[in-house]
Amino acid sequence: MNQSAEIAEIVPRVFTISDLSSEFELTTRTLRFYETRGLLEPRRRGQTRLYSRRDRARLKLVLQGKRVGFSLTDIKEMLDLYDLKDGQATQLRVSLKRFKERIGDLERQKIDVEEAITDLNRTCQIVEGMLDPGS
Amino acid sequence: MNQSAEIAEIVPRVFTISDLSSEFELTTRTLRFYETRGLLEPRRRGQTRLYSRRDRARLKLVLQGKRVGFSLTDIKEMLDLYDLKDGQATQLRVSLKRFKERIGDLERQKIDVEEAITDLNRTCQIVEGMLDPGS
DNA sequence: CCTTACCCTCACGTTAACGTCAATTTAAGG
């Protein structure tokens, strides 16, 4: 019932670049690119990158950030904030603010998309009217 | 009550590049760029571009297309279709198909956006929970 | 020893839709 022993069997302590690339369906190029952007900093054994669990966790955060539409630059800033002093209320509030701003953006975007849809539907109806023999 | 006379006073027969750029709030660069992309082909008086009402109408279509998310390439294809034989049912059906496909895209996009919003809201709630003193 | 399979570091290429000069030419007005 030793938790860490259990986890050790399921989740390795260290990952190669192709481990992560296949797990998350990213190219190795992408992982190296993220590194140049300061999102990951794996250790090295010689030249070869060795990713820790922490690296993997950060990668997950990166991908989650992307899913909700943050840029890599945004994501880096937020990761850096968390690193400064994890759990620090001030940092959390900053991120929270960013999140809410982003939600605002997304809601505006949603409205735009909805407008585009009604626009196009209107156009479609006109065109269909032109094509309808029983006009 | 001569319609064309009335219109002639309100809408000029010919437009300069800055007329159109200010009317539609585009830069002249943009109008020239659209020309290189085959979206507009104004006549020339010497070197100077002279846009007809038809050019202006096409420009309106371009902008409408952009508003609903078509790329300039898409828009050109569609404009070309219209030009082939305006009012031809076949062409209309083709465009109609494109429109419906685009509507599908947009609806998927809308779902994505909605998911991102709920994602972020969830995250916000977690963070707020961490900040909540009465936790 | 040789092949395979990964790993690495440059470093230029890609896509979209223009922006931003630079160097001229033309048009309009006094």
Add this chain to the structure above:
DNA sequence: CCTTAAATTGACGTTAACGTGAGGGTAAGG
């Protein structure tokens, strides 16, 4: 005629997030 104001044609720059080789090192298996 002279001076601006506006137009013209290149042609390189920008942004994001990687893609795509080129050229080379390393380690395991047969």
